[in-house]
Amino acid sequence: MAVNARQRTLKAFEKIRAHAVSQWEALKQSQEPRILIGTATCGRAAGALDVVKAFQDELAQQDIKAKVTEVGCMGYCYAEPMVIIEKPGWPPICYGYVTPGIASRLVQDFIIGDDPCLEFILGALEENELVPTIFDHPRFKYETRILLKNCGFIDPEDINQSIANGGYSGLAKALGMKPQRVIDEVKKSALRGRGGAGFPTGEKWQICREVAGEPKYVICNADEGDPGAFMDRAILESDPQSVIEGMTIAAYAIGAAHGYVYVRTEYPLAVERAHTAINQAEGSGLLGDNILGSDFSFHIEVMRGSGAFVCGEETAMMRSIEGRRGMPHHRPPFPATHGLWGKPTVINNVKTFACVPQIIQRGNQWFASIGSDGSKGTAIFALAGKVLNTGLVEVPMGTTLRQLIFEVGGGIPKGKRFKAVQIGGPSGGCLPESLLDTPIDFTSLTEAGAMMGSGGMVVMDEDNCMVDAALYFLDFTCKESCGKCTMCRLGTKQMLDILEDITKGQGKIEEIDLLVELGQDMKKGSLCGLGRTAPNPILTTIRYFRDEYEAHILEKRCPALACEELIAYYILPEKCERSCDACVGSCSVEAIYTGKRRIKVIDQEKCVKCGTCLESCPPQYDAVIRLSPPSLVPPSKK
């Protein structure tokens, strides 16, 4: 681009930015208190929309002027619904577990009065002398927020708030560079694809730029199908502009004029916010024809995925965009040379695109300074399962699993023992306690038998059965296998049958080795990543928890007391309080009756093993227990 053209784009952007910043400053300086409420899908599930309404009603009733804004997700899912109140004269204060009742109290006591209601506080967002800050939480020692930095703090439906917080500065800078220099910058940053496989992003762009063929396409993979991962959804719902900007930079670098965001249809809010973001970016001249007055044009369409896990695989996704059955095909040729409609296509994950603007804006050295050798930048994990602080965490690559689970995640609830951590969803593996000091990066995890995958991280404690966990993942991949190649279609089914037998106590000891053999063959013989990684959960659980498989097979016993067919619920007569009817009332199939001396007894024939009685039995009695094998239950006399 000629120098004066470059000046023109920068000038055009400066005008947009100045406007956005002045709006943002006015908002910040305003004497009206601001109430930010996290209403991403996770917040809504916890009742955030009721909280929004409670604030509005209370403000109207008290006749107070305050600005209520719906923002995205800060990632502290365990404390949803979350509210941030910015009141002039006070630091911004973050509240957790807010209910409509707490909302009206906050209006009365804090917004009208001057009592910040310390009992509901999570922490202030700035250092101050009045209230403890959120940074005192141990997790902040480990977290480095790059991709999530704006999530939960800006209105995702207002592009100006994004621009005022650094949005689109990367694009403006990129448009002033030669496309090749943009690619060089990404290459030097050593950014690797965040979709799981970790292919160097710059390399991919380079191949796509150099190969002949017009037009070229950019696709953003937001088909986050891994059950247990939700960071792509959180980013699209909380800071969609960062993704749009990253895609636009990629399009400029490779010379594409058209792009697609492929979002799961199960994420209606993400779809809606992506649409809004695209419309606003077009309205501001940051997307569409002649972006920022330059001769570069780029259009983005949102495509809703229709609930097929395999469409997260890039070649399958492209078939799906073309309107066909989403079945993968053999690679090579890779999408970078033969992609959508057979044209060169760059396809990257949401997080990869969201990294790009900041790399351009802050330089490759800044990005490369974060993380470990070979794996630069941060990793986002969706921490779930048996861990205290569930939610999204963003840590530099190289953080160990132990730090992530015990320091950031707060450890295992109810004083239970850690057993395993499942990383990377159905493609990943289960790692035991002995591997907790493994650093999180692409190579270390693969060596341990797991993989970075999509970033789902499910913590399991002593109550989780590893055979059952393996069965769960295999059941998932078996259902989601598209059926094109034999190894995946039949291999998953065979392994599933064997595992089901084992969990029912009908397994044979030689079947463990058979599973390993089958798994290794599937890894070699499957067409796409789905089949090649599907055996990982089984192979890792056999590798690290073989004794549990053996207990199921040889002793017909489930050590974790989880496999339904191998356990029975039993009420200890000496512990039963007798005058209490909690279990009888809780049983949804009327399987508990009052026996001799008012002791409660479970009718094993009727019991469906739902475990409700175990939870309803008051902790001071703790009379309901599980026994495995079920033959341990003493015969009852009616």
Next chain:
Amino acid sequence: MTKKRPSRKQNVRPDASVAKEAEQIKVHTLDILRAYHGERRNLIPILQDIQAKFGYLPREAIKQVAKSMRIRELEVFGVASFYNQFRLNPPGKHPVKVCLGTACHIKGGRIILEAWERRLGIKVGETTTDREFSLERVACVGCCAMAPVSVVEEKIEGKVSPTRVDGILLSFELEKEKGTDK
């Protein structure tokens, strides 16, 4: 849920209403096709819109789509049956989706699914005979921290227990009795 409701069998519907429904389907399908210029590459969005309109993909609509795109019905059916989103039979008035993602599984999602099955008297993928409820499993709705999750009529219910299932069903019963049911 012990009360028996009269079942609405297909053959009791008068022919006139069936014909009217078929006509409706035809009109709306044509509108949707027109909005996408009937292009083959837009097949999935077209099917999505049809399903959004009727709650499922009626046979007549599939025929219509195939005809206007000049492709075989089989090809449309092939795409429709490949994706989990599409259903070929009408949903219940209150669709229930039970999340069986990883986190929900760990927290006992299957127990919740069984509780729904038991209470509604149907298996997953089915609709109650009175077409009030339908039951589906979904891979993950992305609220893993609230596990186990059920989605009842697009409303997300977090931390569901078998007793909560009874409670949800009871609230529908009560609403129905009050006559405030939509």
